[in-house]
Amino acid sequence: MPRVTIQQVAKAAGVSPSTVSNLLNGRTSKMVPATRQRIDHAIAELGYRPNRAARQLRTGRTQTIGLIVPSVGNPFWGSFARELEVAALEIGCNVLLCNSERNAERERRYVEELWEDGVQGIVLCSSLPSLDHLADLIARGLRLVTFDRPAQAADPESVVSISINNHVGGFLATSHLTALGHEQVAFVSGSLGSLNRVGRFRGYCTALEEAGIDPAAMPTWAPMGDTPFGDFEAAQVGREAARELFSGNGEAPTGIVAVNDMTALGCCRGLRDLGLTVGKDVSVVGFDDIVLADLYDPPLTTVRQPIARMAALALAEAVESENNQEPGRSVLLRPELVVRASSAPPAGSVPEARRGDEALEGDSALR
Amino acid sequence: MPRVTIQQVAKAAGVSPSTVSNLLNGRTSKMVPATRQRIDHAIAELGYRPNRAARQLRTGRTQTIGLIVPSVGNPFWGSFARELEVAALEIGCNVLLCNSERNAERERRYVEELWEDGVQGIVLCSSLPSLDHLADLIARGLRLVTFDRPAQAADPESVVSISINNHVGGFLATSHLTALGHEQVAFVSGSLGSLNRVGRFRGYCTALEEAGIDPAAMPTWAPMGDTPFGDFEAAQVGREAARELFSGNGEAPTGIVAVNDMTALGCCRGLRDLGLTVGKDVSVVGFDDIVLADLYDPPLTTVRQPIARMAALALAEAVESENNQEPGRSVLLRPELVVRASSAPPAGSVPEARRGDEALEGDSALR
DNA sequence: GCTTGCCGGTGTAACGATGCACCAAACTAG
DNA sequence: CTAGTTTGGTGCATCGTTACACCGGCAAGC
Numbered sequence: 001m002p003r004v005t006i007q008q009v010a011k012a013a014g015v016s017p018s019t020v021s022n023l024l025n026g027r028t029s030k031m032v033p034a035t036r037q038r039i040d041h042a043i044a045e046l047g048y049r050p051n052r053a054a055r056q057l058r059t060g061r062t063q064t065i066g067l068i069v070p071s072v073g074n075p076f077w078g079s080f081a082r083e084l085e086v087a088a089l090e091i092g093c094n095v096l097l098c099n100s101e102r103n104a105e106r107e108r109r110y111v112e113e114l115w116e117d118g119v120q121g122i123v124l125c126s127s128l129p130s131l132d133h134l135a136d137l138i139a140r141g142l143r144l145v146t147f148d149r150p151a152q153a154a155d156p157e158s159v160v161s162i163s164i165n166n167h168v169g170g171f172l173a174t175s176h177l178t179a180l181g182h183e184q185v186a187f188v189s190g191s192l193g194s195l196n197r198v199g200r201f202r203g204y205c206t207a208l209e210e211a212g213i214d215p216a217a218m219p220t221w222a223p224m225g226d227t228p229f230g231d232f233e234a235a236q237v238g239r240e241a242a243r244e245l246f247s248g249n250g251e252a253p254t255g256i257v258a259v260n261d262m263t264a265l266g267c268c269r270g271l272r273d274l275g276l277t278v279g280k281d282v283s284v285v286g287f288d289d290i291v292l293a294d295l296y297d298p299p300l301t302t303v304r305q306p307i308a309r310m311a312a313l314a315l316a317e318a319v320e321s322e323n324n325q326e327p328g329r330s331v332l333l334r335p336e337l338v339v340r341a342s343s344a345p346p347a348g349s350v351p352e353a354r355r356g357d358e359a360l361e362g363d364s365a366l367r
Numbered sequence: 368m369p370r371v372t373i374q375q376v377a378k379a380a381g382v383s384p385s386t387v388s389n390l391l392n393g394r395t396s397k398m399v400p401a402t403r404q405r406i407d408h409a410i411a412e413l414g415y416r417p418n419r420a421a422r423q424l425r426t427g428r429t430q431t432i433g434l435i436v437p438s439v440g441n442p443f444w445g446s447f448a449r450e451l452e453v454a455a456l457e458i459g460c461n462v463l464l465c466n467s468e469r470n471a472e473r474e475r476r477y478v479e480e481l482w483e484d485g486v487q488g489i490v491l492c493s494s495l496p497s498l499d500h501l502a503d504l505i506a507r508g509l510r511l512v513t514f515d516r517p518a519q520a521a522d523p524e525s526v527v528s529i530s531i532n533n534h535v536g537g538f539l540a541t542s543h544l545t546a547l548g549h550e551q552v553a554f555v556s557g558s559l560g561s562l563n564r565v566g567r568f569r570g571y572c573t574a575l576e577e578a579g580i581d582p583a584a585m586p587t588w589a590p591m592g593d594t595p596f597g598d599f600e601a602a603q604v605g606r607e608a609a610r611e612l613f614s615g616n617g618e619a620p621t622g623i624v625a626v627n628d629m630t631a632l633g634c635c636r637g638l639r640d641l642g643l644t645v646g647k648d649v650s651v652v653g654f655d656d657i658v659l660a661d662l663y664d665p666p667l668t669t670v671r672q673p674i675a676r677m678a679a680l681a682l683a684e685a686v687e688s689e690n691n692q693e694p695g696r697s698v699l700l701r702p703e704l705v706v707r708a709s710s711a712p713p714a715g716s717v718p719e720a721r722r723g724d725e726a727l728e729g730d731s732a733l734r
Numbered sequence: 735g736c737t738t739g740c741c742g743g744t745g746t747a748a749c750g751a752t753g754c755a756c757c758a759a760a761c762t763a764g
Numbered sequence: 765c766t767a768g769t770t771t772g773g774t775g776c777a778t779c780g781t782t783a784c785a786c787c788g789g790c791a792a793g794c
Contacts, residue, residue, distance in 0.1 A: 005780055016744045021782055030742055047507055052483045053429075054780035056420040057749045067464075071449050073658070078445030082438050085466050094480060097434075097464035099452050113461060116419045140414055235662050269662045278664075291440070295602050295636045297645075297664045372750055383774045388752055397772055421750035424779045 004048040012042035024050060056118055065318045066114035066122040068098045068107060070231035074262055075290045076307075077125065077231065080147075083311035084123065093120075093319065100126060102194065102231065108133045115142055121318030123147055127194030131155055145317045147310065148196050151330040160317040161330035162310055166196045169303040169335040170203020173257045173285040176301065176337055178211035180345045182255035182283060185213070188241040188267055189222040189259035190234060197222075197259050200287060204257050219245050219253055231262070238266025239273070246274050254282060254346040261286035261293050261302055268296065268342065283343040299340035306333055371415040379409035391417060423485055432685045433481035433489040435465045435474060441601060441629055442657045443674075444492065447514075450678035451490065460487075460686065467493060469561065475500045482509055488685030490514055494561030498522055512684045514677065515563050518697040527684040528697035529677055533563045536670040536702040537570020540624045540652040543668065543704055545578035547712045549622035549650060552580070555608040555634055556589040556626035557601060564589075564626050567654060571624050586612055586620055605633020606640070613641050621649060621713040628653035628660050628669055635663065635709065650710040666707035673700055 006024075010017040015035060023031065023039050042048070056062050067084055069077040085095045096119060098110040107126055111134055114122050121143035129152070131138065138144055138156045151161035177185050187204045189197050201222070205215040221241035238258055246252045258264035264286030268278045278284050279298040286293055289304035313331055373391075377384040382402060390398065390406050409415070423429050434451055436444040452462045463486060465477040474493055478501055481489050488510035496519070498505065505511055505523045518528035544552050554571045556564050568589070572582040588608035605625055613619045625631035631653030635645045645651050646665040653660055656671035680698055 003780090006782095007780080017781080018744055018746090018783080019742090022743085025782075027783090030740095032742065035742080047503055049479065049483045051424070051485070051780050053420045053423040053485055054749090055782075057418070057424050057751090057779090058781045058783090060749075062420075072439050072445040072452075073442070073449040075440070075442045075445060075659075078442060078448075079440040081445075081464065082440040082466050085439075085464065094484070095464055097448065097452065097462055099449050112416065116416045117461070118418070118420055136414060235658060239662075265659065265662045268664065269666075272664050291602060292442075292632065292659055295606075295632045297635065297639050299636075370750090373752095374750080384751075385753080385774055385776095386772090389773085392752075394753085397770090399772065402772080418750050421779090422752075424781090425750080425752045427779075 003051065004046045006048070006050070009039065009042045009046060009048045012046060013038040015039060060118075062118045062120055063092055064094045064096055064117065064119045065315070066096045066098065066110070066117070066119045067125070068100050068110050068114075068122065069125040070102045071099045072097065073099075074231040074234060075292060076260065076262070076288045076305075079290065080125065080307055080311055083308050084315055087312050087315045091315075091319065093315075102126065102128075104128055104133050111137060111142070111144075120320045121145060123314045123318050124149075127196040129193075129195055131159065143318065143320065145314050147314050150195060150199060150332060152195070162314045162317065162333075163196070163331070164305050164310070164333045164335040166199025166335075167203040167206070169287060169305075170200035170257070171207045172203070172335065172337040173200075173287060173301075173303050174204045174207035175210065176339065176343060177255040177257065177283055177285060178207060178213065180255075180283065180343065182253075182346050183211075183213060184218065184251055184253040185255040185257060186219045186221065186241075186245055186253035187257050187259070188220075188238055188245075188263055190237045190263070192222045200257075200259055219248075219250055221245060222259075231260075234260060234262035235266035235269070238263035238268075239270040240266075242267045242270025242274065246271070246276065255343070256282060256284045258284065258286050261288045261290045261300060264300055264302065264342075265292065265296060268300070279342045279344050281347055283346070285343055289338055293338075294340065296342070298342045301340045301343040302338050304336045304338050306336075309333070370418065371413045373415070373417070376406065376409045376413060376415045379413060380405040382406060427485075429485045429487055430459055431461045431463055431484065431486045432682070433463045433465065433477070433484070433486040434492070435467050435477050435481075435489065436492040437469045438466045439464065440466075442659060443627065443629070443655045443672075446657065447492065447674055447678055450675050451682055454679050454682045458682075458686065460682075469493065469495075471495055471500050478504060478509070478511075487687045488512060490681045490685050491516075494563040496560075496562055498526065510685065510687065512681050514681050517562060517566065517699060519562070529681045529684065529700075530563070530698070531672050531677070531700045531702040533566030533702075534570040534573070536654060536672075537567035537624070538574045539570070539702065539704040540567075540654060540668075540670050541571045541574035542577065543706065543710060544622040544624065544650055544652060545574060545580065547622075547650065547710060549620075549713050550578075550580060551585065551618055551620040552622040552624060553586045553588065553608075553612055553620035554624050554626070555587075555605055555612075555630055557604045557630070559589045567624075567626055586615075586617055588612060589626075601627060601629035602633035602636070605630035605635075606637040607633075609634045609637025609641065613638070613643070622710070623649060623651045625651065625653050628655040628657045628667060631667055631669065631709075632659065632663060635667070646709045646711050648714055650713070652710055656705055660705075661707065663709070665709045668707045668710040669705050671703045671705050673703070676700070 006017045006020050010020045020039055072078045072081050088095050096114055100107045115137055123145045125147045127149040145160045147162050150163045187201055192198050208215045256267050258267055264284050267284050271278055271282055276282050286300045286302035289302045293300040293302045373384045373387050377387045387406055439445045439448050455462050467474045482504055490512045492514045494516040512527045514529050517530045554568055559565050575582045623634050625634055631651050634651050638645055638649055643649055653667045653669035656669045660667040660669045
């Protein structure tokens, strides 16, 4: 219970606290081996562990960064959190995890708390259109890295953004379907209240237009509620969307582009509820390439985000170091289409013997 | 950059730091409203946020607990982490997240770091047979809650354990299959190096024996490597297992009990690779009831862990409070079988019109 | 023998917040 | 009018570490 302090170690080793501190901090150049051993021994004997709070108070430094995700319950964010944590471990950093549920208030609260904790920087996985709710903290010197939210013109200059090009992603997903011959392609998403979703939606529109299809004529499912669903309920959204799209009176789509994999899997489940077969009756394309996309039956065609690389980039920007004191440039990576069995030419078209199933796999998020 | 301190606030408000501190800590009983307002105003004006490190150093208290999971990349742990974090938020607690990859060394390292951080307690999701590698820290007063690891006789007295009864779980899963008429039931798992897995395996054996089947005669897939797979690779294990079990020369099973849902889904995928249909040719039962179990095609029969309740219990024990100073009793909850479409009577038996599909759903991990 | 230089450490003042002990001023009671 | 009490706040030591300035002693140099 009573923690061992540096003084006790010093006494036990017969030296001054300063000397112990010197050893602890690698200032061993002028230290005779015998002294060093006595101290090491005392530390081991007493089970001494330096008090972080005291150290931080004195030095002003922390070895912690904050991570705010919509929800680690969503496998995509879970994987991202893991990648970031693994990368952080390698540089001796801890990660404080928070789930914002895509809620601006919670975001604000968490950012404040992390700031109080003295974190080096914060990786904010949020895609709210504006950062106004954090403007004052940013102005005060908060080191903020936004993930999955492309940089906006109005953003404070110091904010770094790491994201894929969602527009390209949405385009890849959609043009894949139009190229297969689909002419009725729906877009399914939770509320379009976040920039990444809007980007994907725009890419979808662009692809349709390029294929000579009017996006406005397409069925789209994206609730406009003020309180967007958290990420965790994404599957539910997909499931409901499938029910609505196919039980309605309008023309049913032959292809669905989902805003992310969980929503896509929800769609698949919804389609199955209706007795439809994914990859035959209806094609579904997801987004993210979570591990489960490949495990699903049928394996899900999706747009892959290079999650490990993005985590490494985000970490590098969130951490204070000598070589990134300059403004830090935002990064927009290119996503990649992974074709699997959930997409095929529309039913009724000339059958083809294609199964891109195993085209790409394995490196998504492994060590 | 230069953080605002309590002194600056005090000066701005024309009071002493003590008074500001008093306000901050709710000692406002004897404080005239005008003073109070001046301070509030100064705080807002300067954007003052108390320095946690200083506060912690002084008071010895933290509002942080540590959470060590095998990997948040695994949806089960992701969901658990989220539940815990949500619960913690409600009592004003932060969660420090670590991924141990089921590695004793990393566990040790993380526990040490969290200890240095001064966390109130640690929720350790690990199921290593012994806690010896943490014995000294526990002896020093570390507040440890193990999750998904039943209490062992040799455990230090102060360690609290929150877990389901894995034996019962394994039994439920397996007897479900034997009751359906399966006589060749395989057990698929990563290395049996953890207590929860062993417990599930034992339950599996018990159920078989009860059905008059010799467990030793059953095909089992559980690599015995010294370096157990991290949780993230669980699906891979299942996939390989399916390939091996069915491409081998021995008698192929008609039913599979997987040690967790990710492994089960991997099995399903592997079976599909082989052209087999889950829920018809082969029955698969998982464990955990992650969100994806219900989304999968076919929806997965599985053993549900009451994750939200367990998270709440774990939090309560990890946190220091007046009402849990006593030893803290370990908890062993009863899991629940959720029957869905991945299990059915073995092919060739009398067909039945059963589809327990939607029997249970919805409350697994939602708010 | 006295200075110089180096070796191997030590003394000490912070870092920012806290909270107990204390105090000056204003009242109140007798 | 004075002792006592309440009101509204302040002074200061302290938490455990750090790092810069400093110091005693010994050997070498002249």
